[in-house]
Amino acid sequence: MTRHAKRLRIAGLSVLQIVVAALVLLPFFWMLSVSFKPATEAFAIPAELWPRNPTLENYVLALRPEFRRYFLNSMIVSGATLAITIPLGLLAAYSLSRFQYRILSVFLAMVVLAQFFPAGAMIIPIYKIVRSAGLLDTYASLIIAYITVTLPVAIWMMRGFLMRVPRTLEEAAAIDGASPLRAFVDIVIPLARPGIVATSVFVLIVTWQEFLFALSFTSSKEMRTLPVGMNDYIGQYGVRYGELMASSVMISVPVIAVFFFLQRQFVAGLTAGAVKG
Template structure:
């Protein structure tokens, strides 16, 4: 029995290692190309690791335009996270505590909204932004991202709040606390893991989004990082070293945030997935 258990454990460990290598292989290749001199990515035979690593690609990629794109991405992502999570908290609380039929219909519409891809809703949103004269502004990007991320955020937080016992709110009501005070002082602190998980999800989606950022911005000073990477793709060639260096620089903030908050992220997803 022990030998069978150990063999199964060893097999699962080997499978995890293989899957990890497969998943990390593109990122390793991206880092490798970013450290290679201009001509080395096309050398034959190809090398997994550069013979003479250099940081020139990072120096060239981190130009003033890149810093502008970075600031734009930070502003848009943070605003989207704050607005989406705030609205999702109130909506999820209403969906879990109220029994009105209208809210049930609204929750159904939220689920249906998750089924539409971004490419299916971009044209009507673009027309709305153009008629409101909001194109090429932070407002247009934030509103578009909130539209895409809010349904999923509501669904995530609703699953988490459904596990909170009603006795907490009943006790607060007996002590004289109103619904808003109960929500802010009791419900929101207890939802911290769910809030972290939802915030990380919204941040990742917003940080890497390309389609809306490309369609709603027309000047360089309003571009975000995913759109700004097109600067390295020219009519007569692609600067692979600088493109990969910028990709690494774009990926690092999200990777760092995820590793710092991974425990809360997993706890939030697990708590929202199991209703007990």
């Protein structure tokens, strides 16, 4: 390939990246723009990408006590799900990556099979289990449902990464007198940190934005999470788009901040766990 052809190829790829980035970011930019627009300007014709008279009124109205309660509920449910899923998934992934038993192969097959079922197919049996246990409209019901969805994927993701951690390091630690638990804590977990971070970000995003289980398992306003609570802005006679977009921005900010703060480890964990070393 000639130098001119390489330049044309690079220029074409750059233009394609810009077009794709614009298509992906345009909805988010429009959401941000509407959140700063007055009610009379949100759908003015012709439409304008940026408001003529920016205002924070939509954010002030969106930050009512109910929204703060929804935010707290989402933090509790997402945090508890993350705190339970990651340790369980890490231990299961370590067992599946280190030990070769038939029962573990069956368990791995069940983990893979669980990923083929959509959330809608599992909601009825989980609902019956939660209802029979008297846990409807509680944090526990949502945490159980979210662990059911995220744990199989977490096991699969972390197993792919742990397969790349050399066993010789653990064998060397055992020769030096370290117990299997000590080798796991001091050697395996630090080396598996990118994979753990990648899985944690995945679990956080899934639980933070989940709507179906939260809508089905909660009935009182005090137990609603953010995705369900946003329905408050959609009324019988209209939609309060300014407040809806303002709340959407505030909901997106924590996830975006976590992703950008941990993006290097997130990408490293995904790429490292994608193939077996």
